[in-house]
Amino acid sequence: MAFDLSCPGLIIGCIFASLARASNVSDVYPPLWKESPGQFSDYKIENGKYIINLWLYPERLGMYKILLNKTAKYFAKFSPENEQNILWGLPVHHGWQYQTGRLADPTQSTDCGQKPENHLCISVDSWWADLNYYLSAMPFLAAVDSGIMGISSDNVTFLPPPKDQMNFCYNVSGCHSSFPEAMRKWNEFYQCKILDVFETHGFYLSYDFSITGNFFLILFIFIFFLSFL
Template sequence: MSHPDRLEELDLYSVWATARDLEGAFDPFSFEQRMAAYRTMIANTNTDDRFGADNRHNPLWGLMFQHQWQFRTDRLGAGTRQDGRIDPDSPWGYGNYTLSVVPWLGAAVAGVVPALPVADPPTRSRFRYVTGGTVPEELVPAVADWRAYFFLVAGGDLTDPEPARLALWKAHKTSLDVVVGVLADVDTDPWPDLEVTFLRGWCRMVDYLWAAAWPTDFTFMTAHGLDVLPESLLTSPEDLDALPAKARGNVVNVLRLATTPRWRYGLNLLLWRRIMRTREARDRVLPLLDAVFDPRPDNAAERRAVLRHLLRR
């Protein structure tokens, strides 16, 4: 199965190379099977090398990288790294379910992957999953948006990558909106409050990434996405203080997003969407986003650029 050579240097490669293809059924509480599902979706959307001979331009890579990070940092369950089983009560595990199983269901409707039965959760859970083949009603719109994404990449002209990116982020957002709503209504104990707040903030960050048509292909992820998230669970403020500066800054910004009042968050997002209206702005999203979230003397020029994009007609 084609892949960028650089993949073999990363911890993701082990599961990429060894996970068995899904056959007969999809057990979404197996880390290996979720990764096998991603691998299949990545491979099956690269017909005619539309994302490159080694598939490096496929925007689904971002989901696979993030799931590997969740696994590596014990966010899928206390024993996941030992037995490969995802805790049905893990908030991050549930969040990823909406970004692995739900895309798979959409891809199946689009004819991109086989329509395999999805296994029920092994135990009772605070979260609602596909059970007895029935998709929870709150996840049905997300399946539809992922179906639209897979229809687009299967048959559309991908010369310009932005339409596919925007369709992916739309589906991503629809999925995580469900997660945000559920987290507000369930008891997430014993998961640390700080960690759950970080997850809520990350779900809000998706709005900013969607507006910017943020790239999630292999090249972008390996250049900009490998050292930006915390490599340990956030159980206390001391854990935050112990993070490397880059990851700590990102986490602080995400936590701030999570605790911003809804009205202020909506206003800030409206302004950001206006800033990101043009391709020129979206092509410079990295420095512009940095200027918005972390204003410093050394990015004053970028802050002026933000204002120009905001005020232009």
């Protein structure tokens, strides 16, 4: 399975469907958002490294929560509670995948992702799950690498899936080696301090870009930003 991970349209296309349906808080916040990890200390630590299992829905969702928390300062002057953070589209879409059963084993040869027994499992056989891996691992690791997460680049690693391990990367150095262009663009995204582009090009978040507001405008700005990378 191969994806053009450096293409901004891929990111936008994957989050578009779920955002179009969002109309209120109960629709928008991903399932189990409050229960998912919200800081690095919520994850297991081995040999000084945080160990994250991206094949469990709450642990993958928790990465998005940490990413949103760490980038909140760039959006603080526009709204309370980090509501106008343009990265909200990523966890919202992941929650939609979980809620609609797209993260489960489509072959049904295992019970991974099947309710009620193993519903938190993310199947490596799911196309949706594999694509979302890149839309969670690389934005997160690039943020770590850029320094905004407050930990060293070698202090976090991901557990591999039960098979097809060569299709994925598991730490900052591995993702740089396997997907250099995508990691470079995500690094530039964070190093530009995000809001600089809005101010430089005359865009101001004076509209309702909140999590319960107009997600299409958020997507437009996200596309606009990525076009400069």
